[in-house]
Amino acid sequence: xxxxxxxxxxxxxxxxxxxxxxxxxxxxxxxxxxxxxxxxxxxxxxxxxxxxxxxxxxxxxxxxxxxxxxxxxxxxxxxxxxxxxxxxxxxxxxxxxxxxxxxxxxxxxxxxxxxxxxxxxxxxxxxxxxxxxxxxxxxxxxxxxxxxxxxxxxxxxxxxxxxxxxxxxxxxxxxxxxxxxxxxxxxxxxxxxxxxxxxxxxxxxxxxxxxxxxxxxxxxxxxxxxxxxxxxxxxxxxxxxxxxxxxxxxxxxxxxxxxxxxxxxxxxxxxxxxxxxxxxxxxxxxxxxxxxxxxxxxxxxxxxxxxxxxxxxxxxxxxxxxxxxxxxxxxxxxxxxxxxxxxxxxxxxxxxxxxxxxxxxxxxx
Amino acid sequence: xxxxxxxxxxxxxxxxxxxxxxxxxxxxxxxxxxxxxxxxxxxxxxxxxxxxxxxxxxxxxxxxxxxxxxxxxxxxxxxxxxxxxxxxxxxxxxxxxxxxxxxxxxxxxxxxxxxxxxxxxxxxxxxxxxxxxxxxxxxxxxxxxxxxxxxxxxxxxxxxxxxxxxxxxxxxxxxxxxxxxxxxxxxxxxxxxxxxxxxxx
Numbered sequence: 001x002x003x004x005x006x007x008x009x010x011x012x013x014x015x016x017x018x019x020x021x022x023x024x025x026x027x028x029x030x031x032x033x034x035x036x037x038x039x040x041x042x043x044x045x046x047x048x049x050x051x052x053x054x055x056x057x058x059x060x061x062x063x064x065x066x067x068x069x070x071x072x073x074x075x076x077x078x079x080x081x082x083x084x085x086x087x088x089x090x091x092x093x094x095x096x097x098x099x100x101x102x103x104x105x106x107x108x109x110x111x112x113x114x115x116x117x118x119x120x121x122x123x124x125x126x127x128x129x130x131x132x133x134x135x136x137x138x139x140x141x142x143x144x145x146x147x148x149x150x151x152x153x154x155x156x157x158x159x160x161x162x163x164x165x166x167x168x169x170x171x172x173x174x175x176x177x178x179x180x181x182x183x184x185x186x187x188x189x190x191x192x193x194x195x196x197x198x199x200x201x202x203x204x205x206x207x208x209x210x211x212x213x214x215x216x217x218x219x220x221x222x223x224x225x226x227x228x229x230x231x232x233x234x235x236x237x238x239x240x241x242x243x244x245x246x247x248x249x250x251x252x253x254x255x256x257x258x259x260x261x262x263x264x265x266x267x268x269x270x271x272x273x274x275x276x277x278x279x280x281x282x283x284x285x286x287x288x289x290x291x292x293x294x295x296x297x298x299x300x301x302x303x304x305x306x307x308x309x310x311x312x313x314x315x316x317x318x319x320x321x322x323x324x325x326x327x328x329x330x331x332x333x334x335x336x337x338x339x340x341x342x343x344x345x346x347x348x349x350x351x352x353x354x355x356x357x358x359x360x361x362x363x364x365x
Numbered sequence: 366x367x368x369x370x371x372x373x374x375x376x377x378x379x380x381x382x383x384x385x386x387x388x389x390x391x392x393x394x395x396x397x398x399x400x401x402x403x404x405x406x407x408x409x410x411x412x413x414x415x416x417x418x419x420x421x422x423x424x425x426x427x428x429x430x431x432x433x434x435x436x437x438x439x440x441x442x443x444x445x446x447x448x449x450x451x452x453x454x455x456x457x458x459x460x461x462x463x464x465x466x467x468x469x470x471x472x473x474x475x476x477x478x479x480x481x482x483x484x485x486x487x488x489x490x491x492x493x494x495x496x497x498x499x500x501x502x503x504x505x506x507x508x509x510x511x512x513x514x515x516x517x518x519x520x521x522x523x524x525x526x527x528x529x530x531x532x533x534x535x536x537x538x539x540x541x542x543x544x545x546x547x548x549x550x551x552x553x554x555x556x557x558x559x560x561x562x563x564x565x566x
Binding site for chain 2: 009010044045047048049050051052053054055056057058059060061062064065068069175176224226228333
């Protein structure tokens with residue numbers, strides 16, 4: 001085919017897609033009147049383009065509905081199972097004792113369980129908060145308690161009665177309630193709750209666990225849960241250098257805390273290549289917090305710190321998370337984490353956008 | 366943020382956010398109307414799979430209408446969707462029994478005319494079926510190239526990188542060649558297309 005007829009087809013397409021300016025269009029329409037063959041070619045082109053459009057719509061609607069349809073069947077099952085557990089175990093607990101215990105459950109977290117690795121000089125501490133050792137301002141606790149109670153009433157979510165054992169941080173992987181945190185935060189617990197920024201409790205189940213990289217993917221089990229907007233940050237495989245600036249958002253206390261620092265080594269505790277070593281303040285409760293680079297891309301997940309030093313924090317690389325996500329069920333849309341709408345925003349605005357997607361995780365037995 | 370604000374959406378809000386492909390709205394449509402559509406298809410001798418099939422087609426019709434000149438319906442959205450679903454299902458049933466089907470005309474208060482939408486949809490479906498056959502016949506590279514551009518909305522620049530063309534202009538020429546081949550197959554009158562070319566020159 002000659003270049004010239006390619007040009008003609010380019011014109012035809014431009015006309016069909018309504019991309020011509022007024023003058024061009026009028027001229028083209030005149031051509032069409034005088035040249036029935038051209039007119040027929042245009043009609044045929046239109047038909048083909050409409051068929052492409054239709055195919056695109058069909059695929060989009062089918063994929064979107066499939067995710068909901070398949071999911072709504074499976075999550076009903078999860079909800080039923082959770083309900084059974086609640087009824088069996090928690091319904092009977094005395095209410096007075098429970099309300100006292102409740103105070104403990106909404107407290108902030110200081111203590112941390114220490115895991116000693118082989119040498120005694122340096123130890124690796126998982127940063128989940130141990131709620132039993134807390135000392136916090138009593139008044140704040142009471143306020144929080146009544147707030148939580150109101151919210152719970154509103155939402156009709158029955159938290160298990162008794163102490164929340166540990167807490168950590170989780171962040172969203174899509175708008176419909178997939179979250180990620182550290183496996184050590186939720187391991188061995190069946191009652192897992194995520195508290196969104198508006199202090200509402202949402203029951204979760206662990207959909208995927210990666211023992212080796214200490215990651216757990218959670219799913220909020222409420223069928224109609226949604227964050228309401230697309231996730232602002234991206235999660236992409238990155239190969240950042242040492243000295244690259246990073247920041248994190250986590251819950252070492254009841255309110256979200258911002259911290260910033262830099263990558264100090266591309267390997268983690270004792271040369272672990274699946275982790276970064278960061279110069280970043282961290283305290284118990286921030287396990288599972290996202291590590292975000294300057295362009296709003298999540299490059300890692302906080303998992304622990306070195307006991308002897310104040311500033312050294314370790315984070316799992318996002319690579320491990322991405323490979324874990326590939327094994328998620330069909331209703332998880334892989335493409336949502338690719339784009340990033342905060343790339344060129346100021347830091348403060350990035351944080352404002354990200355904040356609602358970072359939540360507290362609490363576990364109960 | 367919280368999931369409980371979505372108790373009800375106005376028809377206008379549904380239509381405008383569906384046109385943007387909002388996942389929450391699709392979810393809402395499913396939650397609100399799938400059960401009724403399922404029940405209706407059951408009553409009319411359909412299976413679960415049939416019901417879901419019908420629902421997918423109906424939401425597609427709604428989506429295309431919303432995306433097009435803005436959906437202007439003279440009745441409530443739920444009435445419209447149910448009428449569409451019913452006709453889609455009857456159409457499928459007729460096809461199964463190899464009988465012809467004409468769109469139901471329901472004459473009652475607030476009559477919904479869905480004839481045009483249904484006919485348009487099934488014409489599209491036939492075209493897409495034809496298109497899929499043509500895709501298989503034009504060969505892998507052309508198939509991928511056309512899909513990348515027209516269905517996945519990739520830019521010519523990205524396509525030329527992905528498919529290894531020297532530049533976007535080259536990729537574009539290749540795209541027109543492929544499209545012409547597709548069109549010839551699609552309308553199955555190669556002679557005429559040649560005539561066009563002559564006429565165009």
